[in-house]
Amino acid sequence: MMDSSLISGIDWVRFWEDSYDARSRIMRRDYEIDDWSDRAEDYSESRRTNQYEFGESVYAALDLHGVVSPHSRVLEVGSGPGTFVIPFARRVDHMTAVEPAEGMIRMIHRNAAEAEVKNYSIIPKIWQDVNSTEFRGQYDLTITSTVIWMFRDIMAQICRMEEVTRGYCCVVGGVSTGQTFEAELWQKIMGNIPSPQYPEYPLIYNLLYMHGRVPQVRIIDYTSKRTPENMFRMYRVFYSIYTEITPEVEETIREALYRDSGEGPCVRKYRSAVVWWDPAVRRRELKGIA
Amino acid sequence: MTIQIDWETAWAAGIDEMNRLSTTGYWNRRAEDYSDMVLASDCNHGRNILDLFEREGLLQKEWHVLDIASGPGAVTVPFAERVCRVTAVEPAERMAAALMSYAQSRGLSNIEVIPQTWQEVDVAAYAKNYDLVICCHALWQFPDILPQIRRMEAVSRGYCCLAHGFEAPSDTSKLMETLGIDEGGFDQFITILNLLNDAGVNPNVDVVDYTLTRSVSSAVASVQNLVEKYRPLDSNDSAIIQEYMQSHTMKGVYQVNGRMGVLWWKVA
Numbered sequence: 141m142m143d144s145s146l147i148s149g150i151d152w153v154r155f156w157e158d159s160y161d162a163r164s165r166i167m168r169r170d171y172e173i174d175d176w177s178d179r180a181e182d183y184s185e186s187r188r189t190n191q192y193e194f195g196e197s198v199y200a201a202l203d204l205h206g207v208v209s210p211h212s213r214v215l216e217v218g219s220g221p222g223t224f225v226i227p228f229a230r231r232v233d234h235m236t237a238v239e240p241a242e243g244m245i246r247m248i249h250r251n252a253a254e255a256e257v258k259n260y261s262i263i264p265k266i267w268q269d270v271n272s273t274e275f276r277g278q279y280d281l282t283i284t285s286t287v288i289w290m291f292r293d294i295m296a297q298i299c300r301m302e303e304v305t306r307g308y309c310c311v312v313g314g315v316s317t318g319q320t321f322e323a324e325l326w327q328k329i330m331g332n333i334p335s336p337q338y339p340e341y342p343l344i345y346n347l348l349y350m351h352g353r354v355p356q357v358r359i360i361d362y363t364s365k366r367t368p369e370n371m372f373r374m375y376r377v378f379y380s381i382y383t384e385i386t387p388e389v390e391e392t393i394r395e396a397l398y399r400d401s402g403e404g405p406c407v408r409k410y411r412s413a414v415v416w417w418d419p420a421v422r423r424r425e426l427k428g429i430a
Numbered sequence: 431m432t433i434q435i436d437w438e439t440a441w442a443a444g445i446d447e448m449n450r451l452s453t454t455g456y457w458n459r460r461a462e463d464y465s466d467m468v469l470a471s472d473c474n475h476g477r478n479i480l481d482l483f484e485r486e487g488l489l490q491k492e493w494h495v496l497d498i499a500s501g502p503g504a505v506t507v508p509f510a511e512r513v514c515r516v517t518a519v520e521p522a523e524r525m526a527a528a529l530m531s532y533a534q535s536r537g538l539s540n541i542e543v544i545p546q547t548w549q550e551v552d553v554a555a556y557a558k559n560y561d562l563v564i565c566c567h568a569l570w571q572f573p574d575i576l577p578q579i580r581r582m583e584a585v586s587r588g589y590c591c592l593a594h595g596f597e598a599p600s601d602t603s604k605l606m607e608t609l610g611i612d613e614g615g616f617d618q619f620i621t622i623l624n625l626l627n628d629a630g631v632n633p634n635v636d637v638v639d640y641t642l643t644r645s646v647s648s649a650v651a652s653v654q655n656l657v658e659k660y661r662p663l664d665s666n667d668s669a670i671i672q673e674y675m676q677s678h679t680m681k682g683v684y685q686v687n688g689r690m691g692v693l694w695w696k697v698a
Contacts, residue, residue: 315632342627349620357635411632423597
């Protein structure tokens with residue numbers, strides 16, 4: 141029988157770091173900023189699906205709970221092609237995008253022009269290089285999605301996100317929906333090497349909770365639609381991190397995509413957890429922690 | 431590295447003692463002081479759950495709600511004031527009587543009671559019968575928590591909602607410490623959240639503040655009953671409880687602030 145006291149003693153930071161390290165051990169090279177420029181086209185297409193359904197759903201959840209308003213100044217950590225910049229800027233006072241990849245920045249400009257959005261600015265850096273002290277308390281919301289897995293020092297980066305907001309923080313994390321395509325493709329290309337884990341939710345909730353935060357959650361479902369060529373580009377970049385991209389690997393990816401979607405667009409259903417909290421509010425019994 | 435925690439086993443171990451001590455007989459003894467608290471608080475915590483569903487734009491007048499372990503009606507009554515019908519599952523006779531008395535005093539005739547424990551209820555007879563199934567502050571009743579949650583889903587055609595203490599009121603914790611009562615540090619909220627996510631149920635999470643108000647005599651009785659769950663009450667305990675309540679009472683009313691985690695999801 142498991143000792144229930146072990147629950148409160150779980151070191152979630154250690155779990156996070158172990159997961160990060162396990163990924164690193166099977167990588168033949170680290171992600172580079174240029175990888176994200178290569179991903180700009182497919183990422184943009186994904187985020188634009190159904191008129192920015194993903195960003196719109198996140199905005200609706202936060203708006204309903206008073207986390208954002210027309211007066212909000214919002215900082216997005218790792219904007220990619222403008223994941224939240226476009227849907228949020230239409231409704232808030234100002235969006236600031238932290239985004240280092242030139243390809244992604246070009247995409248933000250292109251998407252913003254198309255949406256006739258002008259109330260945004262870009263900090264062309266990785267988040268870790270941003271001097272958070274300089275921006276202390278300047279935003280009403282700091283938000284990020286599909287980025288935190290890159291931070292081994294997760295609570296340090298969360299604290300920096302908290303430092304720059306005078307209002308709320310929000311992390312939008314992927315939730316596993318049991319899709320088998322990714323696991324099957326990994327097995328075909330990588331054999332028995334365990335696939336890398338990108339645990340975001342509920343691990344991030346546990347981390348925040350154990351460090352005294354009071355997070356709330358809305359689960360959102362959304363669709364991503366991409367051309368086969370964009371999906372191929374995405375998988376090519378992804379697998380180049382873990383193995384040499386040979387003609388055989390490329391053919392395996394193309395075959396899998398064709399079997400999945402034929403010659404039409406690849407439509408995927410995803411689920412995410414919108415996790416937000418007020419950094420000034422702490423669980424009472426954990427006062428003084430972090 | 432994948433996190434491998436058997437949350438169901440952790441839950442069963444964590445609630446073991448509370449489940450063993452909190453019998454139907456215990457809740458019959460608690461009926462009076464608990465009812466006093468619910469009435470004096472105007473069902474504050476239940477009303478806040480109602481507000482949550484209203485704010486989300488989900489609450490419908492036509493709803494039929496099932497409230498599992500209703501007690502004297504902290505959840506049942508606020509919902510019955512706003513929806514078509516509420517069915518309360520409540521095995522403790524005195525609690526059920528208190529609920530019906532409270533309902534009558536509020537002019538409510540749309541409440542019915544199933545006088546059984548949830549485990550005894552034949553879910554097949556109520557398949558997809560309710561729009562919302564709620565279990566508030568009572569999950570400790572279920573060592574086999576996941577099968578019981580699946581049974582809740584089986585009778586819901588809309589939503590399920592589990593509400594639980596997010597953190598103990600700090601004042602109450604101090605009193606318990608003085609009395610030498612260790613209710614255990616098992617964190618039910620975070621365990622149930624992880625358990626649900628592991629099971630593929632991804633609930634929304636709201637953290638809701640509430641205020642509980644009660645008379646001094648009700649507050650004293652509740653703590654005395656709580657002590658007697660663990661050991662016989664002696665004169666020293668009574669003195670400590672009386673003194674504590676007197677010093678924490680304003681104008682004859684004892685008030686504590688609490689926070690509950692509300693987990694809710696749409697049933698597939």
